Amino acid sequence: MLYAFGAGEVPISMSGSPADDDSYAHTIRSHGLATQALARLKPGEVIGVRGPFGCGWPLEAAAGREILIIAGGLGLAPLRPLVYSLLGGCQRAARVRLFYGARRPQELLYRRELERWESEHGKGNLELTVTVDQADSGWRGRVGVITQPLEAAHIDGQCTVAFLCGPEVMMRFCIQTLLGKGVPESAIYLSMERNMKCATGLCGHCQWGPNFVCKDGPVFRYGSVQSWFNLRAL
Template identity: 70%
Template sequence: MIPALFRVDRRIDEFAGTFTLYLSSEQSREPPLFRPGQFNMLYAFGAGEVPISMSGSPAEHNGYVHTIRAHGLVTQALARLRDGDTIGVRGPFGHGWPLEKAEGKNLLIIAGGLGLAPLRPVLCSLLQGQPAVKQATLFYGARRPQEVLFRDSMRDWRERIALVLSVDDADTQWDGRVGVITEPLRSAEIDGENSIVFLCGPEVMMRFCVRLLLDKGVPESSIYLSMERNMKCATGHCGHCQWGPSFICKDGPVFNYGSVSRWMNIRAL
């Protein structure tokens, strides 16, 4: 429960209001390893702490990478950090993406907006050959072209992963796909019985994607989604993130859709 001290080695501004921090431990030993999909509690001195998913490669053992949107007191304090500053870190916490279940299957990675950040460690693992999937496809939707995350990384991803990129709104300088990401997903040919899905984004987007996937024959048990809301303590004690019988921080943030379908209520869409 006591934060460890980490140093900001590098800060990258992704776009206005969203940034990535590269952190290294100020202790002599390496920080704990993490699984893609897990999160840390980041403590900004004088402001408080906030849960933020890992967005770096799990193969890098000397620190953590977090991509953050400044939208509250704590994240705005984190946004003021610069290279060399110190923050507190607790974690890693939670259950991550079940990479082992994607072995030998078609892996569909579906992300909306900042939801690409918790899925970036999965993409990093794929580039290193883990897991050995039959085929991997990334469906990624952003609000505007200037809000597309990890542009440099996408050049590497395209060599190994089929990438479908779409933006909701664009000007004449954008020559890519325009529209919500559910549109290319609806027209995609998906082998439901031999596919597994990792999904993260705004909740309404995830609900529409789940309904499309079910209509295409993907079983509920093959759909995994990350739910990140109301997490405060990260250990299941405060009760803020209770969702049905589960606590998102302790039992998630990655859930199998089949186990939480009654709480998402996609039939109401």
């Protein structure tokens, strides 16, 4: 939880490398009062920090498995530490594939880093697929929703673990595709976003069915929240 003094507090995922002991990295979209105030801060100014709270990505689930990382838009930010961990050898996976989609090219996060990942790891332990819904004149990559390359990919469902973060409608369709390819519900993990306040499960702002996203999440195993996730607008 990041606090801009005089403006308010907002939940922001960590998006830096877990191996970095000297600093914490956050990726912030300047949208509301608190995030706009955070964006105006200059080096050396003070912010409030509480946490981290909740549950992170279960890295141990990646051991020896084929890993699918599926991100939509800003959803790549909380998945970025997972990519760092897997590329850094913190947990040995048999294969890592990253599917990343955004509405437009200018909305892609970490474009230079994506290019570096592709050049350094593209023929090794990371396969990268990037797509945009709407291309501009300078875009030379894939065009279409992220489910298209996911549907076309060969996936050994029984040997695969999937991690997802992005708009809920995107995650819903991607999960349907994964289930259709034989990936078990217990091997799919997703990160939810709700309006958090206290971050300790007391205020009830982020209650989602019987769960509190701040305390029980934000990362959930799909099999344990399927009945709630499939209720739209909940």
